Amino acid sequence: MPRVRELEVLRVVLPFGRRTESLLVKLTDHGGMTGWGEAVSPPPKSWSRLEETLGAVLLGVDWEHPDSVPSGDPAVDMACWDLWTRMRGVPLADAIGGTRTSLMATVRLTPDLSIESLVTRVNQQVCAGYSHVTLDVRPGWDVEPVRAVRAAYPALTLAVDCGNAYTDGGQLVALDAYGLEVIERPFPVGDVYAHADLQDQVSASVAVEVRATADLDDYLTLRAARVLLLRPAAFPSISEARRAHDRAVAAGWDIQCAGGQGAGLARAATVAIGSLPGCTLPCDVTQPPRNNQIVTPIVGANAGVIAVPFTQPGLGHSVDETRLRRLAKDYFTFTA
Known part of the structure; x- marks a missing residue:
């Protein structure tokens, strides 16, 4: 039974890309075993709330x-x-029911400066071993780039991510002519009827993203999509993300796991969730930059394949604390 004797919370601003902020939590039990967690782009009051409440919740309990x-x-x-599974010597993926290695x-x-440049980037990724590419599209950058990529790569599996940016489905119906596998996040969150109408008109699967299992209900009732875009970092707990997985699977949906930002720990949890049986679509932990990560080995794809660490306990990655502390902008520690 775990009992935390020390906890530490660190605020890290990652040095590359969009300079994403992460909160990292380190728990140490009385035997010296540690567990790590990460929240990417946390809500503004997370730091103060943890500082006020976390000691009472965990220390010596x-x-x-x-x-x-x-x-x-x-x-x-x-x-x-991470701590609980490390103490038991089992991988997190195994503990939550994952089956894929x-x-x-x-x-x-x-989006790129030109369509020609985009096609060149697609070529680079195909040469690197990727057989599945997701193109970010927006109003004004959608049909023409997708048409160009499809013309250059007729057999490539393509998806598009709309970033909840559309209010009209006309352009998205036009995209369906190019053999897309998935149309991700087409409309603003909560506009269930627009999603249902689009799904009725296209052969591609519409994918929706939710932040709680209960939010799935209306989409399931109206058959407003066929794919759940499951971002574990958006859920309050790993078990809640697992429940969303189970509910989507019971409805016959496919699932794509995503979570490419952060310092590496949140990506590792995404991979663990992605090993669940219902996560049938390619996993997205590939967003750059990899240089932000403070874990070993780096979480990412090699030739289009992501390894699930089924031979290591917990998240399956070690933390480079020296680099982490160089990146930390603030921290606090409580000891029992």
């Missing part, structure tokens, strides 16, 4: 399972799972 820790924070929940990866490509 016996708990039998991560679900019994009432933190309500994804980084704390992840750290509890490797995952196919998609690579996500943002």
Whole structure:
């Protein structure tokens, strides 16, 4: 039974790309075993709330399972799972019911200065071993780039991510002519009827992203999609993400796991969730930059394949604490 004797929370601003902020949580039990968790782009009050409440929730408290820790924070929940599974010598993927030892990866490509440049980038990724590419599209950057990529690569599996940016489905129906596998996040969150109408008109699967299992209900009732875009970092706990997986699978949906930002720990949890039986679509942990990661080995794809660490306990990655502390902008520690 874990009992935390020391906890530490660090605020890290990652040095590359969009300079994403992460909160990292380190839990140490009385035997010296540690567990780590990460929240990417946390809500503004997360830091103060953890500083005020976390000590009372965890320090010197016996708990039998991560679900019994009432933190309500994804980084704390992840750290509890990491510690709990490390103490038992089992991988996180195995503990939550994962079955895959490797995952196919998609690579996500943002809009470019020109269509020619985009096609060149697609070529680079295909040469690197990717057989699945997700193109970010927006109003004004959609049909023409997709048409060009499809003309250059007739057999490539393509998906598009609309970033919830569309209010009209006309352009998205036009995209369906280019053999897309998935149209991700077409309309603003909660516009269930627009999603249902689009799904009725296209052969591609519409994918929706939710932040709680209950949010799935309306989409399921109206058959407004066929894919759940499951971003574990968006859920308050790993068990809640697992429940969303189970509900989508029961409805016959496919699932794509995603989570490419952060310092590496959140990506590792995404891979663990991605090993679940219902996660049938390529996993997305490929968003650059990899240089932000403070874990070993780096979480990412090799030749379009992501390894699931089924031979190591917990998240399956070690933390480079020296580099982490160089990146930390602030921290606090509580000791029992």
